[in-house]
Amino acid sequence: MFDEGQCFAPIVEDAHGNVSVQLGSEHPGFADAEYRSRRDRLASLASSWEPGGPCPIADYTAEEDEVWRVVCEALETRHRAYASGVFLEGKEMLHLPVDRVPQLDEVSDLLAPLTGFRYQPAAGLVPLREFYGALADKHFWGTQYIRHHSVPLYTPEPDVLHEVVGHGNTLAHPRYAALYESAGRAARRVESEEALEFVSKVFWFTLEFGVHHEGGELRAYGAGILSSPGEIEEFRGMEIRPLDLIDMGTHDYDITKYQDVLYAGDSFAHVEDVVGAFWDSCDDDSIGKLKETA
Ligand code: NLE
Numbered sequence: 001m002f003d004e005g006q007c008f009a010p011i012v013e014d015a016h017g018n019v020s021v022q023l024g025s026e027h028p029g030f031a032d033a034e035y036r037s038r039r040d041r042l043a044s045l046a047s048s049w050e051p052g053g054p055c056p057i058a059d060y061t062a063e064e065d066e067v068w069r070v071v072c073e074a075l076e077t078r079h080r081a082y083a084s085g086v087f088l089e090g091k092e093m094l095h096l097p098v099d100r101v102p103q104l105d106e107v108s109d110l111l112a113p114l115t116g117f118r119y120q121p122a123a124g125l126v127p128l129r130e131f132y133g134a135l136a137d138k139h140f141w142g143t144q145y146i147r148h149h150s151v152p153l154y155t156p157e158p159d160v161l162h163e164v165v166g167h168g169n170t171l172a173h174p175r176y177a178a179l180y181e182s183a184g185r186a187a188r189r190v191e192s193e194e195a196l197e198f199v200s201k202v203f204w205f206t207l208e209f210g211v212h213h214e215g216g217e218l219r220a221y222g223a224g225i226l227s228s229p230g231e232i233e234e235f236r237g238m239e240i241r242p243l244d245l246i247d248m249g250t251h252d253y254d255i256t257k258y259q260d261v262l263y264a265g266d267s268f269a270h271v272e273d274v275v276g277a278f279w280d281s282c283d284d285d286s287i288g289k290l291k292e293t294a
């Protein structure tokens, strides 16, 4: 996913639906003109999509399939070692292809009998309210381009590996799906931009970068850690704070680096109790009160 709050690469779309993006110098594809034009071409596919219609097919190359394969292979053992048990259950149920990049519709069809979530193609930046609001309808905005082959273990922006391996395996599990839907309803309920930002930051520190204790170890349940073979090796060494809504909702983060502050639940159920209940009941007033005590 890619939203305004975390966007460092604003997209420009011309009258023909062709998308181009100014990558930041921290992006591994910054100096690779061929990669940038390929990324723009895959991003432009989203322009031809009509709500409710099929996702455009991306003609992934052998080199792109190879990036997918390398990352999936690197994640296989790391997931078993460091991922939340609930994530591992979702991954087992979804059973994604590991040797080629799947199409978004293919993943949606795998999700259909599990939780009913469906992908919608995103060119890049999706405004916060649209991105999160769609979750209430079980729609997930996903990019189709893939990270630069030179740094497969980490990319500073959401790509199809993050959307599908990170989020897809979570969207497959009814317990995660219920949390995504709660976040979506919260995003639609709140009116002010400040309250929406609070909701999105809680999402960032939970469904994107959340960790929880399990069997005496710290395990990751957030999609941003679970799609990066590099970051998943490092998260246990970061500053681990207790699960705290006010702290999460007001803490600033940098999307382009490994997250150095993480919030740990006592268990996945603890996250469901605290964060799910927050999204199910929050409004502008209650968030305003939380921010006052920050
Ligand atoms: N850093 C993530 C990865 O390498 O998979 C992608 C960005 C998540 C917000």
Ligand code: FE2
Residues within 6 Å of the ligand: 001, 002, 158, 162, 167, 208, 223, 224
């Ligand atoms: Fe994400």
